Amino acid sequence: MKTLLVAEYRDGALLNSTYELVAFAEKLGADSAMFVVGGENDLPQYDGTVYLADASKYNDFNPAVHKQLLLDVIAKEEPETIVFSHSSYGWDLAPRIAIALNAAQISEVIDVVDNTFVVPSCNSKLRRDLQSKTSQTVLTLQGGAFGLADEPSGTPTVEKIDTDTTPQIEFGGYEAVEKGGVDLTKADIIVSAGRGIGKPENLEIISQLAEALGGEFGASRPVVDSEWTEHNRQVGTTGQTVSPKLYVACGISGAIQHLAGMKKSEFIIAINTDKDAPIGEVADVLAVADLKELVPALTEKIKNL
Numbered sequence: 001m002k003t004l005l006v007a008e009y010r011d012g013a014l015l016n017s018t019y020e021l022v023a024f025a026e027k028l029g030a031d032s033a034m035f036v037v038g039g040e041n042d043l044p045q046y047d048g049t050v051y052l053a054d055a056s057k058y059n060d061f062n063p064a065v066h067k068q069l070l071l072d073v074i075a076k077e078e079p080e081t082i083v084f085s086h087s088s089y090g091w092d093l094a095p096r097i098a099i100a101l102n103a104a105q106i107s108e109v110i111d112v113v114d115n116t117f118v119v120p121s122c123n124s125k126l127r128r129d130l131q132s133k134t135s136q137t138v139l140t141l142q143g144g145a146f147g148l149a150d151e152p153s154g155t156p157t158v159e160k161i162d163t164d165t166t167p168q169i170e171f172g173g174y175e176a177v178e179k180g181g182v183d184l185t186k187a188d189i190i191v192s193a194g195r196g197i198g199k200p201e202n203l204e205i206i207s208q209l210a211e212a213l214g215g216e217f218g219a220s221r222p223v224v225d226s227e228w229t230e231h232n233r234q235v236g237t238t239g240q241t242v243s244p245k246l247y248v249a250c251g252i253s254g255a256i257q258h259l260a261g262m263k264k265s266e267f268i269i270a271i272n273t274d275k276d277a278p279i280g281e282v283a284d285v286l287a288v289a290d291l292k293e294l295v296p297a298l299t300e301k302i303k304n305l
């Protein structure tokens, strides 16, 4: 089996998600080649062919142009699978490629077992097993679902590629998330609030436990999306990746996008009313309890130590 990995490059740097694509190809047991609109001085550590288009000429993104560059490589390589990250780049480009190839697209893949692709459903509470019925398949991989066991290594063979496709839009650039405020990546202790806190007023009991422990409070995405706290406190694929000594997940189910941001924590305590919540799979301790009762009681105990 042959797979084509579509790496991403942004603001002069190759994205780390490139190595998640490589890890996926390894798990699939497929021969791979890579496509990137990137820079000659920032190539991946990778043993294989990299088809390289010049980002200074074609920008970090431009749909019609990147699509044509990629279709030319697909015509040459004839891969069975074309693999993107489940990112804004992949969301835009993958369906364009799937339509052009008349190929099935399977999005948000979190695992692969014997050519069956596993994707989350029902807000990550269930999983679906999918098989493609077309000869070529376009995939997007959920962030953090695949990782290399070892540090990346290798030197690619580079093939430069070009196109004379006329851009239909002008790419304005990516807008960086505003930095400032708390830096969770530096915290040794993080107590995070999930949707299970129920209402914004309950964030107070989470921040009080964080304070009593000498740490910071974080949050899952729904808490941030509801504007109960600021984005720099979000943990997960679209937030911060943290690895504190202690991570306390309060009312967080353990969706893969959240786990990707915190599963490397040294010790994980989860507080959840649901004994089967997926967070239990990574937690060292799962307290099956109502956070509104347990968290203030814990804070009180710690304060009195």
Ligand SMILES: Cc1cc2nc3c(=O)[nH]c(=O)nc-3n(C[C@H](O)[C@H](O)[C@H](O)COP(=O)(O)OP(=O)(O)OC[C@H]3O[C@@H](n4cnc5c(N)ncnc54)[C@H](O)[C@@H]3O)c2cc1C
Binding pocket: 086, 123, 124, 193, 194, 195, 196, 197, 219, 220, 221, 222, 223, 234, 235, 236, 237, 238, 239, 240, 250, 251, 252, 253, 254, 255, 256, 257, 258, 261, 271, 272, 273, 274, 277, 289, 290, 291, 292
């Ligand atoms: C592209 C993409 C990127 C994403 N990026 C992120 C990201 O960076 N970070 C992130 O967190 N999510 C991210 N998500 C969202 C993710 O899929 C989940 O929807 C989200 O993590 C769920 O948040 P939650 O666990 O707080 O809420 P839920 O899944 O609703 O879980 C709430 C939990 O609280 C428990 N609970 C309820 N009441 C109580 C109580 N009184 N006491 C104790 N427990 C209680 C419930 O049993 C449940 O397990 C992303 C999704 C997508 C598609």
